[in-house]
Amino acid sequence: MRAIQSYREKPNKFILINRSYLVVLDQAVYQDNGGWCRILHTLTTYLLLSTYCWMLCEAVFLIMILVKTVLEEEMLLRRLSLMGWGAPILIMIPYVTYRLEYEDTDCWMQRGDSDTFLYIPVLIIILLNSITLGMVV
Numbered sequence: 697m698r699a700i701q702s703y704r705e706k707p708n709k710f711i712l713i714n715r716s717y718l719v720v721l722d723q724a725v726y727q728d729n730g731g732w733c734r735i736l737h738t739l740t741t742y743l744l745l746s747t748y749c750w751m752l753c754e755a756v757f758l759i760m761i762l763v764k765t766v767l768e769e770e771m772l773l774r775r776l777s778l779m780g781w782g783a784p785i786l787i788m789i790p791y792v793t794y795r796l797e798y799e800d801t802d803c804w805m806q807r808g809d810s811d812t813f814l815y816i817p818v819l820i821i822i823l824l825n826s827i828t829l830g831m832v833v
Contacts, residue, residue: 734795738788745787745818748817748818749784751821752821752825753780787814787817791813794810
């Protein structure tokens with residue numbers, strides 16, 4: 697389990713802390729809606745989604761360890777790594793496209809219809825995590 701943790705832990709905390717200081721505390725940045733601000737929002741949203749995806753990867757890894765007696769761990773870790781970092785990109789593409797087209801104001805900090813592009817995949821991932829928990833227990 698430690699092998700999976702090393703792939704996902706490092707970048708998330710630093711970026712989230714910086715986002716709150718740069719954007720929320722400075723109203724001029726918030727209202728200016730600069731490109732870097734939207735990139736920062738996109739990056740932190742991607743990292744948040746990657747956290748959910750990595751939870752699912754850890755659940756799959758746990759099931760594979762419990763179910764399979766012979767496990768090619770290196771190949772499994774590569775696939776889970778692709779899923780943990782790649783799936784959030786696939787979720788972010790329609791989200792960013794919709795935001796650019798219809799909700800391109802206030803540094804993308806306001807809630808809107810685009811959040812549906814995030815809520816549905818996250819709920820599916822949480823549901824899958826619950827199912828895998830039921831399989832383990």
